[in-house]
Amino acid sequence: MNTLSLAVDPAGVALVTLRRPCLPAHVPSDAFMADMQQVVERIRQDPAIVGAVITWDDGHGTPDGDIEALGQFIEAASTQGRPPVAAFLAQNQLMRSLETAGKPVAAAMHGAVSGGALELCLACHYRVIADAEESAVSLPAIQTGLLPASGGTQRLPRLIGIEAALPILLDGHAVPQTRARELGIVDAIVPRADLLAHAHAWVLAHPDASQPWDRKGWRIPGGAGALAEHAPRSFYAGMAQVRSRTHDNYPAPLALLSAVYEGTQLPLERGTAVDARYAAQLAVDPVTRNLVRTLFVNRARCERLASRPAAVPSSKVMKLGVLGAGMMGVGIACSAAQAGLAVVLLDASSGQARAGKTRAVESARRMGGEAGGEAAAAQCDARIAATARYEDLSECDFVIEAVFETRAVKSEVLGRVSEVLDGNAILASNTSTLPISGLATLSDRPARFIGMHFFSPVERMPLLEIIVGEQTSQETLARAMDLARTLRKTPIVVNDSPGFFTSRIFCSYVDEAMAMLAEGVAPALVENAARMTGMAASPLAVLDEVSLDLQLRVVNQAIEDGLDERFLRSHARPVIARMNALGRTGRKCAAGFYVYPEGGRKHLWSGLAGEYPLKADQPDVEVVKQRLLYIQALESVRCLDEGVITSPADADIGAILGLGFPSWTGGPLSLIETVGVARFIATCETLAAAHGARFSPPPSLRSRVA
Numbered sequence: 001m002n003t004l005s006l007a008v009d010p011a012g013v014a015l016v017t018l019r020r021p022c023l024p025a026h027v028p029s030d031a032f033m034a035d036m037q038q039v040v041e042r043i044r045q046d047p048a049i050v051g052a053v054i055t056w057d058d059g060h061g062t063p064d065g066d067i068e069a070l071g072q073f074i075e076a077a078s079t080q081g082r083p084p085v086a087a088f089l090a091q092n093q094l095m096r097s098l099e100t101a102g103k104p105v106a107a108a109m110h111g112a113v114s115g116g117a118l119e120l121c122l123a124c125h126y127r128v129i130a131d132a133e134e135s136a137v138s139l140p141a142i143q144t145g146l147l148p149a150s151g152g153t154q155r156l157p158r159l160i161g162i163e164a165a166l167p168i169l170l171d172g173h174a175v176p177q178t179r180a181r182e183l184g185i186v187d188a189i190v191p192r193a194d195l196l197a198h199a200h201a202w203v204l205a206h207p208d209a210s211q212p213w214d215r216k217g218w219r220i221p222g223g224a225g226a227l228a229e230h231a232p233r234s235f236y237a238g239m240a241q242v243r244s245r246t247h248d249n250y251p252a253p254l255a256l257l258s259a260v261y262e263g264t265q266l267p268l269e270r271g272t273a274v275d276a277r278y279a280a281q282l283a284v285d286p287v288t289r290n291l292v293r294t295l296f297v298n299r300a301r302c303e304r305l306a307s308r309p310a311a312v313p314s315s316k317v318m319k320l321g322v323l324g325a326g327m328m329g330v331g332i333a334c335s336a337a338q339a340g341l342a343v344v345l346l347d348a349s350s351g352q353a354r355a356g357k358t359r360a361v362e363s364a365r366r367m368g369g370e371a372g373g374e375a376a377a378a379q380c381d382a383r384i385a386a387t388a389r390y391e392d393l394s395e396c397d398f399v400i401e402a403v404f405e406t407r408a409v410k411s412e413v414l415g416r417v418s419e420v421l422d423g424n425a426i427l428a429s430n431t432s433t434l435p436i437s438g439l440a441t442l443s444d445r446p447a448r449f450i451g452m453h454f455f456s457p458v459e460r461m462p463l464l465e466i467i468v469g470e471q472t473s474q475e476t477l478a479r480a481m482d483l484a485r486t487l488r489k490t491p492i493v494v495n496d497s498p499g500f501f502t503s504r505i506f507c508s509y510v511d512e513a514m515a516m517l518a519e520g521v522a523p524a525l526v527e528n529a530a531r532m533t534g535m536a537a538s539p540l541a542v543l544d545e546v547s548l549d550l551q552l553r554v555v556n557q558a559i560e561d562g563l564d565e566r567f568l569r570s571h572a573r574p575v576i577a578r579m580n581a582l583g584r585t586g587r588k589c590a591a592g593f594y595v596y597p598e599g600g601r602k603h604l605w606s607g608l609a610g611e612y613p614l615k616a617d618q619p620d621v622e623v624v625k626q627r628l629l630y631i632q633a634l635e636s637v638r639c640l641d642e643g644v645i646t647s648p649a650d651a652d653i654g655a656i657l658g659l660g661f662p663s664w665t666g667g668p669l670s671l672i673e674t675v676g677v678a679r680f681i682a683t684c685e686t687l688a689a690a691h692g693a694r695f696s697p698p699p700s701l702r703s704r705v706a
Helices: 030-045 067-080 085-099 116-122 140-144 152-160 162-171 177-183 192-205 231-246 252-263 268-283 286-303 327-338 350-383 407-420 436-440 474-486 502-519 523-533 539-546 548-560 573-581 621-641 648-659 668-675 677-691 699-705
Strands: 004-008 013-018 051-056 105-109 112-114 126-130 136-138 188-190 319-323 342-346 384-387 398-401 426-429 449-454 463-468 490-495
Touching (some): 004 030, 013 192, 051 116, 051 192, 067 268, 085 268, 105 116, 105 192, 112 116, 116 136, 116 152, 136 177, 140 162, 140 252, 152 268, 231 252, 252 268, 286 490, 286 668, 319 407, 327 342, 327 350, 342 350, 398 407, 407 426, 426 474, 436 449, 449 474, 490 648, 502 523, 502 539, 502 621, 502 648, 523 539, 539 548, 548 573, 621 648, 621 668, 621 699, 648 668, 677 699
Parallel strands (some): 013 051, 112 136, 319 398, 342 384, 398 426
Antiparallel strands (some): 449 463
16 A cells, blocks of 8 residues: 555554555545555454554655645546546545444544545544644635535534534634644644554543444534524524625635535435535536646646756855845845845945844744744844945845836946855846846846846735846746745746736736726726725725835836837826826825725725716626726736746736735636636627727637637
8 A cells, every 4th residue: 555554553453654645635546545445444344453543654745635636636527527426425435434433543643634634533533633833733625615525514513513613614724733622623632752652542442432423312512504503603694704705706615604504414424425515516616626726736836946947956045135125125134034044134324224124023023923923033133134335245145136116226236236246146136117137237247137026015925926037047047946945935937028927917907997997987896896806905905005106107117118008008197197196196195096094994085086077877897897807817818928928827826926816716817718718808809899909809819719
């Protein structure tokens, strides 16, 4: 057996040890299912076995199994177009066979016990977990668009009650060991060294163990069904909350509520069959395919640096320089220090540099929380050196420029840092708009110059857009990607172009909102439609955050650089200019599209109605949603056609992780596939006739239909 081993000791207790990389994921592999079936049958049939302990080794591997296998399972189900009910029924039958074997089975748990691994433990009669900081339990299937398909929606509510179980099932977040013990998910917490001995002793002491739901007269804690006291909170209010949060874009939460509601009113065998049917329906839903493919399979490939130049040896940054102690520079310095790097943080004056370091230390303290905040702050403080002297960068083997977004300022600092750096050092710019090839000429090392576009706040945003200039070498790209892995960022690689990829997509989104505002579409309709699509931030609100004076500088720079008309944002430029003329540049001055009353909640500025009178015939919300999403999808296609981005997977990941594009779509290019290319084109043609050529489908899309 390749996925596990079985050994029976002289007392007759079988020790079943799973190999960590083979722990069952949301969908256990065929190999695991076959091996586990053999084990369960032997436990049931072998008279020499009096009981069993199930655990796993300390080998390396993802704690919830191979996500590639999950992706293959979902893609196969989508291709076949048939809900794979039999596969989910088989999982549940295996779990049921284990818990009704007539012999006690204990789970000896350690580390992160997640997904199918926890469902297997729930089918055991006793669960003991190691006393360690990393010990926790979770059922995160909801995050992949699925539900726990090996009985998790039925056993957890039966074990701890429906009201306590639903938040764990609906959120998918980890439950720490102590809380798991309080809830009754685990029965005991013991030192790691005593884990197997404790489980072994329990098996021998409980020869007649059975599950509580298999005992006569047992009832679910707190009750089940419509007459349960908690039902109005758990199901009626719960469904309203789910729909309010998801806007019906994600089918899994409602399916999970239904599976729990229906299944817990039935005997366990029939309840798990309900579970299997809902899981099978979700497996062929496009939303599940999109979530799994983009956020799990393709993201994992990015994080493994699948597109890194293979011929270049791996590298490690020994000392990182950061130019600029503003918001972005401080975030980069903080992230690097938390990743264990020595950092030199430089600004125009030593006072500004020290102030930036102080902010980085405070950020590390906040992120460390109550338990680890002080230690994180101390490490950050020790690893960051604040300075105004360029000479202090001389030992840095990698420097990231994060100064003011103008060519003049960047020209000065890049020239000065080039004078002190070793010839082998890499120089990167955090610019979000200025062409990398042009900035590279301001240094003495165009081949060792690259763009590294971080997203704010750097400490929390996972994406890193790496921009390759005309002269950027493959070694430089590889070293930048190695640094991305050290910083625990998800990198995508794009080629140099005005706005790169993410900034072009972002501008298409906010510009469409401003165009609608100028047309007389109600600003509240625009904002609410964006939220209903699942965008992480509504367009007018996010413009206030990034500031409208920055938008004006970007537009003016594009005009100054003589860029093509399509980069000049002509349909949004009048709104940008007007808001700047009014002095309403965003949150930083407490006045933008929104008003920011001191001590109160922000709200849309009532003066917008005077500046942009509402037209009498307001568009349907679905049309507004289409305009906001489809314009981003079209711009993504154009970026792909122009070679700005070469991987559709990178485009989807970049839009979701960097811009908050709705994850249910799988990204802007997956959205086209989900809608259907022909239908997407037809809608875009209608939008183009009404709102302009920017909605005209590119020839590449039309050729796909042909």
